[in-house]
Each structure stands twice: as structure tokens, then as C-alpha cells.
Amino acid sequence: MFRFIYVTLIIMLAATSFAAGVPQTEAQKTLYSIGAYQARQIAMFSLIPSEFEMVLQGFTDSAPGKKPAVEIEKYGQKVQELAQARRADKLAVAHDKKVFYSIGAYQARQLAMFNFTPEEYEMVLQGFSDSAPGKKLLVDIAAYSKKVQELAQARRAKPVTAGKADPAKVVDDKGALKKEKAYLDKAAATKGAVKTDSGLIFFSLRKGTGASPAATDIVKIHYRGTLIDGKEFDNTIYTRQPAEFKLDSVIKCWTEGLQKIKAGGKGKLVCPAELAYGKTGVDSLVPPNSTLIFEIELLEVKKP
Helix, strand or coil: CCCCCCCHHHHHHHHHHCCCCCCCCHHHHHHHHHHHHHHHCCHHHCCCHHHHHHHHHHHHCCCCCCCCCCCHHHHHHHHHHHHHHHHHCCCCCCCCHHHHHHHHHHHHHCCHHHCCCHHHHHHHHHHHHCCCCCCCCCCCHHHHHHHHHHHHHHHHHHHHHCCCCCHHHHHHCHHHHHHHHHHHHHHHCCCCCEECCCCCEEEEEECCCCCCCCCCCEEEEEEEEEECCCCEEEECCCCCCCEEEEHHHCCHHHHHHHHHCCCCCEEEEEECHHHCCCCCCECCCECCCCCEEEEEEEEEEECC
């Protein structure tokens, strides 16, 4: 899905070619902070500069309209193993550079729901790059945490209603739409399924012992998202970094479905397109009119 040969000179040239410059506006500083925050999520790997360069290459190659040079799903297990090894020994060695490349690509994938333009991604990339070992950030990112959250809320909500489908594409996708409906019908008829009035199909995979969140609460979760053909488009498990967000800032399927899980529990959500990313989809990860399947572990519930 996703041949690469890298030498130090090429990496250096790539690293300098995308430089977006010093962020000037509030919007640019917010985007820069997103990149820096994303780099912080991989702190547990204790990367040396040469390793970070390869991670950066993976992050760079995942820009809007580009395609990673590695089929990163094949390296998920190796990424997890490296994370575990580095927690025990910061000098643990990974001999395959593709593992580091995949870490960067996975970090970029976690930002897909922002639907960044190429110009916006340049600034995000600058923040990520400036987080390299020995470098100093150009922005006090702590001062922009609230704006990052606000942008996340706005962008996560936008794909559900934004944009219009290309009529020609809708005709071409009639067969796909039938497959989506057939999948939903089969899921709803599966033992243990609970279908709500909205069309959400919920399965309880493990009972929790804590509180269930309200729509206005902040939740921390691990999750894995797939399409109906089993293709994975997102997974927090590989980097062992949970996602944290205000529950009413995400797709409707999550806002509704996570309220059915108690802290410590785990559930499966089958989300019709209208409760997820609708007719627009998300970049190349989620096609238009896609039914999405999420396995979600609710780690923590916090009041805002």
C-alpha cells in the first residue's frame, strides 16, 4: 500500500526544504504547537538525532496528498516492541529504520481528522521538526493548548457537514453504498448488538467499573478504527499514547457511543457514515460514505 532508500544527505535536504519559517500569526502558532505536541507524544522512545530524522521523514511523507513510502501497518508490532524496550532501556536498538519511519507516519495519521491544507501542514511539520533533540521551539506551546483544543473541536466536527459529494462519484459508489448498508444490517442482527435511534450499533466488549462520561466531559481513550473491509485507518495502541478530548468535540458516533461505556470498560462502535465523516470522508484515509468500526477502551473520565 504504502521502496525507499535514504541517505543522510537526502534526509537533510528534505528537512530543510519544507521549512515554513517562524510562525507569526496566532493561527500559525497554533498549527506549529500541534506539531510540537505530536512530537512530545513519542518522548518515550528517547530518540537520538539520527533516529528522529527518520521519524521526521515518515511525518513529512504523510503530508496531505502524499503517500508514505512504507506500508506502516506491517511495522505496528515492531513499533510497540521498541516502545516497550525503550521504557526498560533507553539504549535499546532497532536495526530497521523503517520502524522509526513508521512512528512518524503514525503520528501524522493521528492528525488526519484535522483535514489540514498543505500550507497548514507545513507549519505543523515545522513544529514537529523543531522538536528534534537539541533544538529549541519557537513558540511557547503551553500557551496555545487551549487554541489547539478549539481547533481540534472545530475540525473534528466539520467533516460531518462540510462539503458536497461529487454527483459522478456518488453514482460510481452505488455498489459501495449497498455494501455499507449490508454490513450495517448484518452488524445490527449480530448477537449482543444494540442499535440506537440514531443508527449507531454498539457492542459491549468489557464492562467498566467507573463512571460513564457526559457529553461535556473529557475522556482519555485507546482506540482502533477500521473500514468494513478491515483496513485500519487509525490506532493509538502502536505508540501507546492515548487520545484525550472533550466528548462533544468529536464525531457524533463517538459522542453518543462513549457515553455507553464506563471507565475501565471497552466497547465496539459501528458508525454509519452520517454519524462519522459523511459524504466528505477524510483525505485518503476514510472514503466518502464510509461506515466506520471502532474498538474503544475508555481509560479515564474527567470533568472539564
